[in-house]
Amino acid sequence: MKVSYFPGCTLRTKAKDLDKYARDSALALGVTMEEPDNWQCCGGVFTTSRDEIATKLSSVRALMDAKSKDQILVTVCSACHNVIKQTNHAMQTDEEFASRVNNYIAPENYNGEARVMHYLELLRDEIGFDKVKEKVVNSLSGKKIAAYYGCLLLRPNSVMKMDDPENPSIIEDLITALGGEAVVYPQRNECCGGYIALENPEAAKTRSNTVTASAANAGAEMIVTACPLCKYNLEKNGSEIPVVYFTELLAEALGVK
Amino acid sequence: MKKELEAIQSEVIRRSGVNPKKCMRCGKCSGTCPAYDQMEYHPHQFVYMVESGDIEPLLKSDSLYQCLTCFACVDRCPRGVEPAKLVEAVRLQVVRRQGNNHLKTDSIPALIDEDMPQQALVSALRKYSK
Ligand code: SF4
Ligand code: SF4
Numbered sequence: 001m002k003v004s005y006f007p008g009c010t011l012r013t014k015a016k017d018l019d020k021y022a023r024d025s026a027l028a029l030g031v032t033m034e035e036p037d038n039w040q041c042c043g044g045v046f047t048t049s050r051d052e053i054a055t056k057l058s059s060v061r062a063l064m065d066a067k068s069k070d071q072i073l074v075t076v077c078s079a080c081h082n083v084i085k086q087t088n089h090a091m092q093t094d095e096e097f098a099s100r101v102n103n104y105i106a107p108e109n110y111n112g113e114a115r116v117m118h119y120l121e122l123l124r125d126e127i128g129f130d131k132v133k134e135k136v137v138n139s140l141s142g143k144k145i146a147a148y149y150g151c152l153l154l155r156p157n158s159v160m161k162m163d164d165p166e167n168p169s170i171i172e173d174l175i176t177a178l179g180g181e182a183v184v185y186p187q188r189n190e191c192c193g194g195y196i197a198l199e200n201p202e203a204a205k206t207r208s209n210t211v212t213a214s215a216a217n218a219g220a221e222m223i224v225t226a227c228p229l230c231k232y233n234l235e236k237n238g239s240e241i242p243v244v245y246f247t248e249l250l251a252e253a254l255g256v257k
Numbered sequence: 258m259k260k261e262l263e264a265i266q267s268e269v270i271r272r273s274g275v276n277p278k279k280c281m282r283c284g285k286c287s288g289t290c291p292a293y294d295q296m297e298y299h300p301h302q303f304v305y306m307v308e309s310g311d312i313e314p315l316l317k318s319d320s321l322y323q324c325l326t327c328f329a330c331v332d333r334c335p336r337g338v339e340p341a342k343l344v345e346a347v348r349l350q351v352v353r354r355q356g357n358n359h360l361k362t363d364s365i366p367a368l369i370d371e372d373m374p375q376q377a378l379v380s381a382l383r384k385y386s387k
Contacts, residue, residue: 014374044380045326048342049272049349055383079376094274155328156339165332191291191327195380198360198368199322203295207325228374236372 004066004073005033008080009041015228021251022076028254036065042083053100059087067114076119078152078227085116089159129177137255139179146183146220147171150230151191178253187214192233208237266310273346277308279336286330286340295323300330300340321348360385
């Protein structure tokens with residue numbers, strides 16, 4: 001199976017592990033990830049205003065490329081995922097917005113036809129966690145792992161439609177498939193502070209410490225995330241337990257690390 | 258001035274796609290907001306202040322830059338009001354004006370360290386500057 005893959009700016013720089021282990025694991029599972037030509041940064045956050053057009057064009061171009069190849073567009077970074085899925089949804093549902101975007105990209109035309117999936121959804125819905133489980137060679141053998149969703153993977157739920165936003169299980173199910181023990185804790189779907197790290201580092205610290213303490217108190221030995229900024233905030237603000245990318249854990253279990 | 262504020266009000270409502278009249282003032286958005294302590298005006302206040310046209314204090318408030326865009330208020334509002342979209346629309350009203358960039362590129366080197374991911378920079382620039 002071949003999919004289109006949008007890595008995004010950070011997976012090329014500070015989060016190379018998130019990228020590399022995603023590709024290696026996909027190959028081990030029989031999936032080739034192909035990058036669109038000349039992709040550009042998604043911008044990191046979705047601007048909800050309907051008159052923000054130019055800032056969404058990079059996402060639209062990646063979507064159009066996937067559509068032209070008849071491939072699913074897969075993202076690994078939570079932020080890219082959020083921006084591209086919300087942009088695609090706006091192209092499908094907001095006629096005025098879509099027509100303004102289409103003025104930019106004429107003579108081509110796009111109306112949200114491509115399918116966008118997060119890598120976790122690819123594992124669950126296309127490959128299947130049972131198949132992933134079969135391929136495990138190094139079981140995580142009961143290691144207690146806390147899934148950290150943060151905000152971008154799940155919300156807004158009406159658009160992301162990935163999992164129950166208040167009681168998600170997709171990462172826990174992956175942890176279980178890899179032989180680990182998933183630890184459920186109250187703060188798993190609350191924000192780490194995100195980009196406020198620049199504007200108000202104290203606020204990011206308070207938020208991050210609340211998340212890591214919540215995971216540690218629930219008995220977790222490790223936190224997994226799909227977001228480079230979550231990882232940065234949790235680590236920078238002194239998480240007492242390691243924070244790793246979910247793809248690294250996957251690659252380790254599949255024996256490709 | 259009154260006319261100008263009325264124009265801003267309708268522009269903010271149009272740009273956000275939010276109908277503030279749907280709000281039933283339950284306060285759940287503010288109750289769930291992780292930036293509550295940092296905000297002078299909380300999400301539910303954005304909603305009724307935009308609705309009543311009391312926008313001037315919002316335009317001047319640092320609250321515009323404390324929202325994390327976590328979409329908690331969007332998902333947890335029982336009336337589907339989506340307050341974060343109003344915060345965003347009011348912020349754009351400010352930063353789109355020339356000279357109003359809240360985050361200036363010159364100041365960035367002092368705010369970052371070598372581990373900070375690019376994602377943090379592009380996100381902050383997108384939120385705070387034009
Ligand atoms: S999106 Fe902004 S206003 Fe809404 S809950 Fe999150 S931080 Fe608060
Ligand atoms: S949660 Fe919704 S209905 Fe309740 S105060 Fe906030 S915007 Fe209004």
